[in-house]
Amino acid sequence: MHDTPAGHWHEPKAGQNAGFGSFKRAAMxxxxxxxxxxxxxxxxxxxxxxxxxxxxxxxxxxxxxxxxxxxxxxxxxxxxxxxxxxxxxxxxxxxxxxxxxxxxxxxxxxxxxxxxxxxxxxxxxxxxxxxxxxxxxxxxxxxxxxxxxxxxxxxxxxxxxxxxxxxxxxxxCPYSFTDRFSGAEDYFKPKDDLEPDPVRGLAMRRTNLIPDIINTQLPLDNRRSPGYRRVEPFMAGNRFYLWIGHHETGRYSKAHKHMSAAVLLCVKGKGYTYTWPADLGMTPWKDGLSDKILRQDYEYGGIVSAAPMSGDWFHQHFGIGKEGLRVSAWHGPNNQRSRKAGKPGEQLIDAGAIDIKKGGAAIPYYMEDPNIRVEFAETLKKQGVESRMNPEFYDSTSSAADELGDVM
CATH class of the missing domain: 2.60.120.10 (Jelly Rolls)
Structure with a gap:
């Protein structure tokens, strides 16, 4: 026998598997x-x-x-x-x-x-x-x-x-990335011009500095909630992906699902986020699974991980302040759904903005858990804020339920 058996590998006997079977995750x-x-x-x-x-x-x-x-x-x-x-x-x-x-x-x-x-x-x-x-x-x-x-x-x-x-x-490292930093006099001059991002056609600004994202104007987007505004800053030639979005006062985001990476930073207002594993379904409160739902409350300077564990997670964001809710979502490099590696030229959809019944990953308001609407209304009342979640948003027969951009 070895004096230090842990330092030597032993071939398993018949009917046994090699290795420990269970192990602690190693530090990277x-x-x-x-x-x-x-x-x-x-x-x-x-x-x-x-x-x-x-x-x-x-x-x-x-x-x-x-x-x-x-x-x-x-x-x-x-x-x-x-x-x-x-x-x-x-x-x-x-x-x-x-x-x-x-x-x-x-x-x-x-x-x-x-x-x-x-x-x-x-x-x-x-x-x-x-x-x-x-x-x-x-x-x-x-x-x-x-x-x-x-x-x-x-x-x-x-x-x-x-x-x-x-x-x-x-x-x-002594290498200078002149393709990333040219040294131009106007390199850090804020640029306000909008253009469609080359992947999804969403509003994008090529600028290396935005002086004030708390109050900067954002273009209409409508993909997350009625009247929702959003822009993607493309900065310093980065692969690091982020965007800035704003939900109107008294309105909240539709739930949608994706894998981990996104962290939402609250830059105006206050609110809370619910997140739960997609395999719990679309109505976890109604189905008696509320103990498996995670919640994070935040105000200015707060952060929340949208999908905090492995696999797809539904998450939904609620602004409860009088100034609406403005967030900046940071995804890191090559993690956002539209930036992930895959077969070049493959046809994809903007799943987070498309309802589940149409093949996307978003839960329409009329299909969401009833608890969500009730709790939001009660919370706004306590804050002295009027709900602007119109009844037609929850009517599956109304065009407003699917085409939120038409309801301002």
Missing amino acids: PYDRFMESEGIPVYRSIGARRMQDLPLAPWKRLGGRGTYIQLFGTEGLWGSYVVEVPGAGALNTDKHLYEKVVFVIEGRGTTEVWQDGETKRHVFEWQKGSLFSIPLNTNHRMINASSAPALLYCGTTAPNVMNVIDNMDFIFN
Whole structure:
């Protein structure tokens, strides 16, 4: 016999299987990297307010921060919040992964430059700003106020680290991606022009900075709720996909299903999200399965994972404030349904915007669980907000039930 049998492989005997049978999931390189940074790692379905998450001193970046890995996003993309000290700055950063930044609180400037470049490109940001750091550029966040600033950052770090697993290369690669950052004077000048995105034809803005996504105008979309508005920012040549959407006051989104990746960030209003495994069906409350439904409440700065476990999950979003509900959905790279890999040229449908009875993945209002409508109305009443969910939305014989864009 071996003195250390655990260190040697043994061929199974007849009628036995090789291996342990059950095992603990191994930490990935990105998991180990987060733990090595010496700041908290927050794992959950979401958070009511990221402003309330615990922060710790961050030696590499400066300031204080915490990593965030919501359920369902593991290995798909990463995020963190970092506090820029009042009248101070973070350390210079540079990395071989994409980064998108939303300013939760504060105002300041960011400097961006390539290796060997003496000129620094500078732009300003404030509460509500959304911008992207070009791939592998040097950059530094500077606080223009005496109060701390708080930034929420989404990255493709897990995608890069879990393949390369060499931190020296990731943080010290000398290559300049001039196709991502040309150094043009107007690179960080906000651009308002709309165009159809090349995949689904939805409204898109090619801009590397939006000064204020809390109040920026959004074009009519109608795909999620009556009067719903939406735009996709295409930033810094990224594969990291995100959009900004707004539900009108007193109206809520139809439930729809897809696999994990999307995290919704509340940028205006307040509300709650329900999410449940698709195999529970469309009426889990009615069917006595309410104990298997997850709920996350949020307000400005809150986040929720739309599909927090494996497989398809239904999820539905409810704004209960007087200003409506504005969210930004972050999907990371190559995860959103229309951006996933597959056979090129294959015909797909915009399933999340098409009702289940028509082959899509959305639950029409008239097919949803009765509890949803009742609870929403009661919640609005407590908030002093009038419901604008017209009765015809729930009438299967009405054109308004299917063509929400005609009902404003």
